[in-house]
Amino acid sequence: MHVPYNYLPQEFADVEEIFKNWKILINSSEFTLGPFIEKWEKTFAKFVGAKYCVSTNNGTDALILSLKALGVGQGDEVITVTNTFYATVGAIVAVGATAVLVDSDDRFQINIDTIEDFITSKTKAIIPVHWAGASPNMLKIKEISVKYGLKIVEDACMGIGGMIQKQHPGTFGELGAFSMHPLKSLNALGDGGMVVTDDEKLFRWMLKYRNHGMIDRNHIEFWGENFRLQPLQAVVAQVGLKKLNNTIKKRNENAYRFDENLNLLKQFIKIPTRNKENLETFSLYMGLFKDRDNLMKFLISNNIDVKVHYPIPLHKQEAAKYNCIFNSEKLKNSEYQANHLLTLPVHQFLSTEQIDYTINKIYQFYGKSY
Numbered sequence: 568m569h570v571p572y573n574y575l576p577q578e579f580a581d582v583e584e585i586f587k588n589w590k591i592l593i594n595s596s597e598f599t600l601g602p603f604i605e606k607w608e609k610t611f612a613k614f615v616g617a618k619y620c621v622s623t624n625n626g627t628d629a630l631i632l633s634l635k636a637l638g639v640g641q642g643d644e645v646i647t648v649t650n651t652f653y654a655t656v657g658a659i660v661a662v663g664a665t666a667v668l669v670d671s672d673d674r675f676q677i678n679i680d681t682i683e684d685f686i687t688s689k690t691k692a693i694i695p696v697h698w699a700g701a702s703p704n705m706l707k708i709k710e711i712s713v714k715y716g717l718k719i720v721e722d723a724c725m726g727i728g729g730m731i732q733k734q735h736p737g738t739f740g741e742l743g744a745f746s747m748h749p750l751k752s753l754n755a756l757g758d759g760g761m762v763v764t765d766d767e768k769l770f771r772w773m774l775k776y777r778n779h780g781m782i783d784r785n786h787i788e789f790w791g792e793n794f795r796l797q798p799l800q801a802v803v804a805q806v807g808l809k810k811l812n813n814t815i816k817k818r819n820e821n822a823y824r825f826d827e828n829l830n831l832l833k834q835f836i837k838i839p840t841r842n843k844e845n846l847e848t849f850s851l852y853m854g855l856f857k858d859r860d861n862l863m864k865f866l867i868s869n870n871i872d873v874k875v876h877y878p879i880p881l882h883k884q885e886a887a888k889y890n891c892i893f894n895s896e897k898l899k900n901s902e903y904q905a906n907h908l909l910t911l912p913v914h915q916f917l918s919t920e921q922i923d924y925t926i927n928k929i930y931q932f933y934g935k936s937y
């Protein structure tokens with residue numbers, strides 16, 4: 568049996584509705600911004616329960632645009648977590664600021680108990696990451712931000728379709744950034760991103776900055792960039808969003824089947840605890856596994872496409888010598904996790920047989936019967 572990690576051929580097996588709408592788009596020649604983009608932005612804002620949405624090229628640009636909108640730049644510090652994708656820190660560095668790296672907790676989320684230790688007079692913002700499609704305690708992070716007068720940009724790139732109690736990830740801070748890259752819960756055919764906010768001033772500023780700072784064809788108000796989402800991708804997102812609830816439901820069913828069975832092998836495996844009041848997207852299904860490297864080889868030799876997100880925490884990257892502040896002694900949990908974590912295929916097109924086959928092989932590796 569093969570348990571594939573890649574689900575995109577199935578996700579895009581039926582492209583009829585996309586093609587139908589692309590035809591309308593192509594006939595309209597609305598290739599830069601325009602009605603397809605506006606429709607998607609309205610749809611997405613409504614979907615997450617935010618007032619405004621500005622779409623972007625990708626999630627990285629969404630983070631950069633957010634930081635720029637808040638005026639974060641040279642001399643400023645931004646606190647984030649060391650176990651995230653490169654883009655979180657890359658965005659901080661791209662705007663000229665310094666990233667301050669905090670450890671993860673046992674749920675792979677930013678350790679909120681240590682955030683305050685890293686706040687200085689230069690700290691301007693916090694970027695909490697909704698890592699793997701789960702969430703840190705956003706209410707606590709908000710409390711900290713209010714206490715110290717900091718802004719919050721949420722990296723909700725993996726969080727589309729999740730829920731924190733009754734609120735969507737990305738709607739707790741001043742700004743929330745999202746991605747539609749093929750590894751996330753909602754997929755464009757390639758890249759796509761969004762920023763959401765309830766702040767009209769930030770919204771108006773981002774609309775302009777995303778489009779060269781233009782007010783109209785012949786006037787710019789300030790120097791901006793081109794962060795525009797392709798209307799072709801907006802159409803794909805519009806169609807894909809209809810399937811999202813079902814995708815997340817299926818991923819949760821798969822994840823809970825893993826949880827139930829892998830939690831029985833506590834001497835070998837540590838699965839993060841789940842907050843029952845939240846809905847995770849399971850963009851990634853991760854656990855900590857004893858003898859990870861050999862287990863990984865064993866599973867791959869059995870045709871199960873497991874991955875590691877990621878084997879090297881950001882503070883251990885060559886790039887971390889520049890524009891980053893951290894104390895390795897205080898990042899031990901992330902280092903431990905990087906050496907023990909494994910990401911299992913959990914996507915919506917896996918059958919119960921494929922999930923059970925994966926569980927069975929993990930049991931077999933540890934000499935247990937399933």
Ligand SMILES: *Cc1c(COP(=O)(O)O)cnc(C)c1O
Pocket residue numbers: 625626627628651652654655696697698722724725745746747748758759760
């Ligand atoms: C994917 C991802 C990004 C970057 O998004 P892109 O659309 O690939 O630019 C940023 N942060 C996190 C946590 C991500 O998972």
